[in-house]
Amino acid sequence: MKRIWIDGSTPASDLRYGFGRTLAIVVDHMPPGESSLDFLLPVIGRIKTLSVFTGRCTDARALSRATKLQELDLSDTRPKYSVDFSGCPLKTLRGRPTAHYESAFRASHLATLYLDEPDESTLRLSASTVRTLYLDKVMDPAATPPDLMFPRLKRIDVRNSPDFDATFLKNSPPPIGADFIRVKEIRGLGAMCDGRELGDMYFQNCPEIHDLSKLINLRPRQAVTVGRKTPFTREFFEGVPDDLKGRWALEWMPN
Numbered sequence: 001m002k003r004i005w006i007d008g009s010t011p012a013s014d015l016r017y018g019f020g021r022t023l024a025i026v027v028d029h030m031p032p033g034e035s036s037l038d039f040l041l042p043v044i045g046r047i048k049t050l051s052v053f054t055g056r057c058t059d060a061r062a063l064s065r066a067t068k069l070q071e072l073d074l075s076d077t078r079p080k081y082s083v084d085f086s087g088c089p090l091k092t093l094r095g096r097p098t099a100h101y102e103s104a105f106r107a108s109h110l111a112t113l114y115l116d117e118p119d120e121s122t123l124r125l126s127a128s129t130v131r132t133l134y135l136d137k138v139m140d141p142a143a144t145p146p147d148l149m150f151p152r153l154k155r156i157d158v159r160n161s162p163d164f165d166a167t168f169l170k171n172s173p174p175p176i177g178a179d180f181i182r183v184k185e186i187r188g189l190g191a192m193c194d195g196r197e198l199g200d201m202y203f204q205n206c207p208e209i210h211d212l213s214k215l216i217n218l219r220p221r222q223a224v225t226v227g228r229k230t231p232f233t234r235e236f237f238e239g240v241p242d243d244l245k246g247r248w249a250l251e252w253m254p255n
Contacts, residue, residue: 001048006031022068024049030056037062052077060101063088074101075116094134097122118143133157141165141187155199158183167191175199175221180206190214206230216240224249 006027023046031039036059040047044065051073052060060077063069064084071092079100090107094114105113105125113126114134120143127150138144138161148168157179158164167188169176177199180186183206190211192198198220205227209215212231216239225232225248232250240248 022046022048025051027052027054027057030054035059041065072104073114074104075114120145120148123148128152131155134159135164136160138162138164144168146188146191147171155179157181163187170194170196177201177221180204182206184208186210193218200224202226203230203232212236218247219244220247222247222249224251226251 001022001024003024003026006025007029023043025040025047027037027050035056037052037057038059041062044062045067047066048068049071050063050066050069053073053076055076055078057077058080060074060079060083061081063072064087066088069088070090072088072090073094075095079098082100083103085101085104085107088104088107089109090104091109092112093104093107093110094116095101095104096116097119102125105122108129110126110129112132112134113130114136115122116136117139118135119140123143127148129152130150131152132155133150133153134157136159138158141163144165144167146165146167149171151172153169153172153176155177156169159181161183163185164180164183165187166178169178169188169192174196175198176192179202181202181204185208186206187210189209193215196219198218201218201220201223203209203223203225207230209231216236237245237248237250
């Protein structure tokens with residue numbers, strides 16, 4: 001697979017180079033005067049991976065013809081038009097909630113989702129297929145209501161969020177692993193952990209965790225807490241049953 005970077009001056013001939021190969025394309029800057037991805041049409045049927053890192057892209061309708069597209073990052077685009085992704089075999093998607101890309105969030109093979117500033121409606125679109133979920137800047141705890149269900153979810157990563165409600169994770173089959181990084185307040189872990197085996201758990205700079213006492217009987221494969229902003233005190237670790245102590249690790253590091 002050939003990788004091509006578009007920096008605003010890439011000639012069209014470069015896009016045609018390597019005929020017959022699948023392509024991985026990174027668009028750092030749009031070509032002069034362009035706001036549409038139509039300039040990719042000469043190779044649109046060969047693109048397997050596409051990342052668009054510019055807000056100047058407002059028209060991604062050309063991607064409706066990307067019949068080999070499996071990995072897509074459109075989180076920096078500012079769409080003005082809806083795109084039909086039904087013909088794209090998407091497996092990995094990164095983006096922001098927008099009705100213009102709704103069919104991408106509903107892709108039948110979507111297994112990995114990176115969502116910036118998620119909302120409830122977008123999460124529900126992808127819930128039936130996603131196995132790995134990355135959430136960045138969850139600004140509204142109502143984005144993850146208790147009845148939200150991800151029946152295939154195996155791992156969740158939550159970052160840079162003021163308040164996250166993890167109650168809905170109890171609806172997914174065990175074992176689930178989780179990473180919480182710079183999440184100021186975490187609620188609902190007690191419901192998630194109640195009587196269930198879990199995957200690896202990782203907490204970094206999470207200063208407030210509700211139901212902390214219930215986590216003493218947490219049965220993860222391994223749980224690691226990192227950073228000075230942590231509620232996992234010496235007293236907490238002293239309360240962990242002896243047969244579970246080996247599953248917990250505490251690592252101090254600068255914030």
